[in-house]
Amino acid sequence: MAQINDHYLKLKSGYLFPEIGRRIKFFSDANPTAKVIRLGIGDVTRPLAPAVIAAFHRGVDDLTRVNSFRGYGPEQGYDWLIDTVIANCFQSRGVQLKPSEIFISDGSKCDCANILDIFALGNKVAVGDPVYPVYNDTNVMVGRTGAADSQGYYDGIRYLTCTAENNFIPAIPTEKVDLIYLCFPNNPTGAVASKEQLQKWVDYALAHEAIILFDAAYEAFITGPEIPHSIYEIPGAGKCAIEFRSFSKSAGFTGVRCALTVVPEALSGKNAQGEPVALNALWNRRQTTKFNGVSYPVQRAAEAVYSPEGQQQNQEIVRYYLENARLIREGLEAVAVSCYGGVNAPYIWLKTPGGMSSWGFFDKLLNECHLVGTPGSGFGPSGEGYFRLSAFGQREDVEEAMSRIKKNLA
Secondary structure, X not given: OOOOOHHHHHOOHHHHHHHHHHHHHHHHHHOOOOOOEEOOOOOOOOOOOHHHHHHHHHHHHHOOOHHHOOOOOOOOOOHHHHHHHHHHHXXXXXXXXXXXXXXXXXOHHHHHHHHHHHOOOOOOEEEEEOOOHHHHHHHHHHOOOOOEOOOOOEXXXXXXEOOHHHOOOOOOOOOOOOEEXXXXXXXXXXXXXXXXXXXXXXXXHHHHOOEEEEEOOOHHHOOOOOOOOOHHHOOOHHHOEEEEEEOOOOOOHHHOOOEEEEOOOOOEEEOOXXXXXXXXXXXXXXXXXXXXXXXXXXXXXXXXXXOHHHXXXXXXXXXXXXXXXXXXXXXXXXXOOOEEEOOOOOEEEEEOHHHOOHHHHHHHHHHHHOEEOEEHHHHOHHHOOEEEEEOOOOHHHHHHHHHXXXXXXX
């Protein structure tokens, strides 16, 4: 009999969403006529922009003709998409990148996990707490950690507490770590980091020869002109940071699948003999071995995101979700619930009222408001006493949800 990877058996977080589903089913079976509004998960609901759809169709049509047919494409992505990304996402912000430093993929979630392939298990990893579960769980899966303790912390990971007292910005570690996960705008808290705050992280990484794994999946929701959209806007980041970007939330590609990872050629790690090795070459080797590239029509659709029409249309969709976020924030504030995020991010992170537990507040919202969100404890021990609501809903559902909250929680 084949032996399994026992590290998977250490995982605890699979409890969250099955438990949410179980409680919703129990409630719905007992209340079959109740309309349950779901503002918990981070899936988009608005249709793809017309310019994107048109390009998608053209890409499919190309596959119907011999002279324009495409089979396997380059694992790193087509040059025309890479050049478009560099011009619109980076050069427009004063960041200079080479085409060889951009890798088109099918999702930043995948890349955040797969990047661990090129790093040794002996590296010390730091993550925020609360945290996007993928950062934590994939390190458990590859065998970097011991078992979880009674609070849910895994031995071998350095957890950086993020609470209202530090504006949900993790403090710089006092000890040396090797890999640092940062996510801004943050999931789940909606917090953003200033250039000054990110500069401290870059300075730390350079001083300790660490690598920052920077998740910028929600950068399209930044409204403040002073907030950086890319870690590479920070001096020195090109020597210490890998950046993950996604079309999922910025252009509604959650069901289409397209993203990109930036691995600057200046980044190095060291081998067992202590000699420097270029991380860009390792990631390229990993991708060409384990990945066959994103489909041609999807990349054509992604290219259209940056056309004049595509940019205008997608900005309107982002504004739609940000307006949802404003309505949620104001609805919560109207009943004296403390909340954070929702200005430069699509998530609202709220303090559960009256010292209620995260799951206690989940049950209260479900039973009294017929509303579903995500208990903060599902994102880590420091998420206990908090709760996440998502702005990725239909406007009428958001308005109805806030009406129910004002009626039942006032």
